[in-house]
Amino acid sequence: MPLEEEYIPLSGKGVHAVFFDAGETLVHPVPSFPELFREVCLAHGLEVDMLQVSRVTRGLMAEVEERQREGFTFSDDPEKSRRFWLRFYARLVGELGYRGDDGLAQDLYRIFSDPERYDAYPDAREAVASLRDRGYRLGLISNFEPWLEDLLVRLGLADLFSVLVISGKEGVEKPHPRLFEIALERVGARPEECMHVGDSPNSDYRGAREVGMRAVLLDRWGRHPSFAGERISDLRELLTLLD
Numbered sequence: 684m685p686l687e688e689e690y691i692p693l694s695g696k697g698v699h700a701v702f703f704d705a706g707e708t709l710v711h712p713v714p715s716f717p718e719l720f721r722e723v724c725l726a727h728g729l730e731v732d733m734l735q736v737s738r739v740t741r742g743l744m745a746e747v748e749e750r751q752r753e754g755f756t757f758s759d760d761p762e763k764s765r766r767f768w769l770r771f772y773a774r775l776v777g778e779l780g781y782r783g784d785d786g787l788a789q790d791l792y793r794i795f796s797d798p799e800r801y802d803a804y805p806d807a808r809e810a811v812a813s814l815r816d817r818g819y820r821l822g823l824i825s826n827f828e829p830w831l832e833d834l835l836v837r838l839g840l841a842d843l844f845s846v847l848v849i850s851g852k853e854g855v856e857k858p859h860p861r862l863f864e865i866a867l868e869r870v871g872a873r874p875e876e877c878m879h880v881g882d883s884p885n886s887d888y889r890g891a892r893e894v895g896m897r898a899v900l901l902d903r904w905g906r907h908p909s910f911a912g913e914r915i916s917d918l919r920e921l922l923t924l925l926d
């Protein structure tokens with residue numbers, strides 16, 4: 684039975700620690716992935732339509748998620764991650780009609796690996812600061828390259844988190860239980876005292892539920908209409924959920 688069918692309505696009772704995913708949950712490329720992507724492509728003579736970029740990217744990401752369900756990993760090693768993203772961008776621009784050399788994929792990788800190109804969602808800043816003020820211990824559990832830590836420092840968010848658990852540093856990625864267990868050990872809490880929030884039904888929701896944490900899917904754009912578990916569309920909803 685899919686885990687989300689076991690969903691029991693949440694109350695904040697007993698939750699002491701809240702963990703967050705990073706990409707598309709707390710932080711995003713500026714101004715947005717499709718806009719930044721389009722800018723880099725233009726510099727290489729490729730004109731792309733932003734809607735088409737979003738559509739093709741979502742299709743490729745769905746394929747990656749399917750492979751991840753079968754055990755494929757890439758964010759657990761920085762070199763593996765680099766190779767994965769270079770291939771991903773090469774395929775993405777290929778599907779958008781690009782026939783040039785790999786310079787475009789290299790540039791995309793460089794731009795999207797630059798902490799200066801990212802910002803925090805406004806609701807993320809507000810929710811994280813408010814939860815911290817209310818006394819929750821906060822942590823991060825992310826499939827990301829090690830430079831995520833520099834990004835959080837740059838955004839002034841790093842100090843709000845008691846623990847940062849990043850796949851590229853730990854050598855294991857979500858939804859593997861080990862990454863969640865590392866977070867539990869570092870925060871010193873039992874799984875049932877913790878909630879994890881993220882935008883992936885598989886890596887975040889299912890991964891957290893499998894170690895016994897409470898889980899909430901962040902579905903900012905209504906991409907998962909058939910998801911049956913607990914869901915929010917804005918991180919500030921956590922404050923009500925945990926009340």
Ligand SMILES: [Mg+2]
Binds near residue numbers: 708
């Ligand atoms: Mg994410």
